[in-house]
Amino acid sequence: MVKLTLIGMFCLYSATAWAQTGSLEAPATADIGSDIQVNWTGPRYTYDSIYVADPAAPDSAAALATATSILSNKGAVQVRVPDTPGHYELRYYGSREKAVLGRRAIEIVDVPASLEAADSAGIGQQIAVSWTGPGTTYDRIELHTRGAADDAKAMVGHSITGRVTPINLVVPETPGDYEIRYVTVQSGRVLARRPVTVTETAATLDAPDQVELGEEIQIAWTGPGNSYDRIELHPVGAAEDAKPVRSASLLHKSPVSFKMPEQPGDYELRYALRQTDRVIATEPVTVGAVETSLDAPERATADTTLHVGWVGPGNNYDTIGLWEPDAADSAEAVAGSAILNERNPLPIELPDVEGEYELRYRTAQTKQVLARKAIVIEPAGRLAVMFDREGEEVTGGHADGTGAVELILDASGSMLQRDSNNKRRIEIAREVLDEFVRNYLQEDQPFAMRVFGHKEADKCRTDLEVPLGPIDPQAAAQIIAGVNAKNLAKTPIADSLAQVPSDLAGASGPKTVILITDGEETCDGDPSRVIEILRGQGLDVQISIVGFAIDDADLKATFESWAQLGGGSYFDADSAEELSRSLRTVISGPFKVFDAQDQVAGQGVIGGADIVLPAGTYRIETVGASPEVIENVEIKPGELTRVSF
Incomplete structure (x- = not known):
């Protein structure tokens, strides 16, 4: 009996020792939905909670869903009160005791609210x-x-x-x-x-009644102008919720540019709202067929440039190309060019394989062929113009001069690379150009020099370092000595060539441009297009390219095509000697080829690249005041013809 009494007394003592209470301090009133600070005392067990309850609600854990847990021994927490006014009770809930250990009354009061719009x-x-x-x-x-x-x-x-x-x-x-x-x-x-x-907001659309296939038109509009409202094009009679042929967002701009389809027919422009797709304005428009034709000879020569005249929509990226006659309209063209800014005629680089082909005008959007013309590609002949003695060393220009000469030098970052003798490319170029201006240009030769890549890193800068004037060898050599390549500088070949007309504006007679570069265009330019424009302007200029230390076959082919477009030659130079010989060849022997109608059929430099010509009889003349002439040069298809001065 004594033992049982002791145990009972111990249990009573334990219950008394572990009994816990808590207290809360908080404002007597608070605004609905506000956060109040509640100071507390209690067991300080993590996950004890403080919450707000209706005073009549039982002390159950049901209210804990909106409770604030005590996660540290700090004596205050933030509690969000209800957003309904009334009399409430703050409660401290003990997580171990599973009971409310402390309470405090609080009144939640309403807050006036208002709206203005x-x-x-x-x-x-x-x-x-x-x-x-x-x-x-x-x-x-x-x-x-x-x-x-x-x-x-x-x-x-x-x-x-x-x-x-x-x-x-x-x-x-x-x-x-x-x-x-x-x-x-x-x-x-x-x-x-x-x-x-x-x-409701009224809306209108104003557009042409009749447009051409693929034409880009301007549509003026009035209406809500909400963000992402749009103009849609539908066939006449299409359901309001039908998928449009095409659409354009308004983006708060009027007029809106809108590309019409390449299928003729009667259509309807619609102003469609963003949220509901509801149509609040319509305007009819007819897309009509466009007369399309191609103007080109029935026969052309392989591996030459064919200029094709055209009549048609003339939309950007429409294509005029060459296909094998049985090729599908969706197939890739053997050769072709895209129309940009209505360029007409359009140059097409013909393949080097003869045979029967078909020229086609194909639209950019749907690949629809609007015009066709049969053409036969005949094998080309090639002309090589040499000096009298094979391997003759070229030491200077003709006595009667070659006209103005402009050098364009690449001094971009790649020219800092070293050769097998640990010599930088730019150093080699400086030495060769120093010798060139001192020894190989004629006295008072009109001369200019442009350099790019030598002044600013990560820029597409190009500078005319020697303005056009009679050559002053000493002054030119000093400028060349000061040129150094700049690491990370870019290669603006197109922009440098585009400056040629202004660089040589004061020169009369034939003009020779020599581009020396070791890399590709890196400034998003289009050198081939620039060369086409220069030649198309009637500027009597011949553009030759010297590729210095080029080991990329595709890049060499690109340079060759540019030189061909420029009426000059491409030279591949891997050493100082080859670079020097290339420069001397360009200035020593320019010539032109005339056809039976006395039109210039081609031009090049003596000892330079072969010229591709259609079969026929030609006259060859050196460039200068007293030209040397070779008459009745017959070019045969598929053969190389050699002549010498």
Whole structure:
């Protein structure tokens, strides 16, 4: 009996020793939905909780879903109170005891709320809503149909964060009576209301009645102009919800550029709203067939440039190309060029394989062929013009001169690379050019020099270092000595060539341009297009290219094509000796080839690259005041003809 009594006394002592209480200190009142600071004392167990409850509610754990947990021994926590006014009780709930250890009464009071906005707005427009109220994070400003239940789903709404006012709402695209509401986040109470009327907005479209296939037109419009409203094109009679043939967003701009389809027919332009796809304006437009034709000879020579005249839509990236006669219209062309900025005629580099082909005008969008023309590609002949003695050393220009000479030197970062003798490319180029201007240009020869890549890294800069004038060898050599390649500098070949007309504006007679480079264009230019423009302007210029230390076969082929377009030659130089010989060859022996109609059929330099010519009889003349002439040179298809001066 004594033992049992001792055990009973121990249990009573233990229960007394572990009994716990808590206390709470907080404001007597608080605004609805606000965060208050609650100071507390208690067991300090992690995950003890403080929450707000109805005083009549039982001390159960059911309210813990909205409780604030005590996660540290700090004596204060932030507690969010309900957003419905009334008398409440703060409670300290012990996680181990599973009981409320402390209480404090608190009154939650309402906060006046108000809304300010325009009385009306056009369909789909954005309106600014200014508000006052509790400003509890994630309270909402919502738009409802007028008369909708308070718990109805909003048509559109935005949460309040950071107490920002005003808040922008995009109203519906259906006219009618609506209501803006301030809605609390916890209970969904509506604290303020404001009516707004959404009105219809008239819209118009103004475009040509008749357009060509693939034509880009300008469409002027009036209307709501809401972000991502759009103009759509549909076949006449298409359902309002049908997928458009094409569309363009308005983006607050009028007029809007709009590309028409390449299929003829009757269409309808529609102003479609962003949210509902509702159409509020239409405008008919007819896309008509365009007369399309190709102008080219019935026969052409392989491996030459054919200039094809055309009549047609002329849309950018329409293509004129060469196909085998039985090739599908969707197949890749054997050769071709894209129309840009209505360039006409269009040059096409013909393949080196003879045979029967078909020229086609093909649209850019749908690959539709609008015109065809049969053409026969005949084998080309080639002409090599040499000096009298094979291997003759060229030591200077003709006595009667070659006209103005311009050097364009690449001094970009790649020219800092070293050769097998540990010598930088730019050093080799400087030494060769020093010798060239001192010893191989004639006295008073018109001369200019442009350099790129030597002044700024990561730039596409090109500079005329020696303006056009009679050659001053000493001064030119000093400028050349000061040129050094700049690491990471870019290679603006196209832009440098584009400056040639202004660089040589004061020169008369034939002009020779020599580009020395060790790399490809890196400034997004199109050197071949620039060369075509230079030659098309009637400028009497011959452009030769010296590729210095080029080991890329594709790049060599590109340079060869540029030189061919420029009426000059391509030279491959891997050493100082080859670089020097290339320069001397260019200035020592330019010539032109004339056909039976006395038209220039080609040009080059003596000892330079072969010239591709159609079969026929030609006259060859050196360039200068007293030209040397070779008459009746017969070029045979598929054969190389050699002549010598």
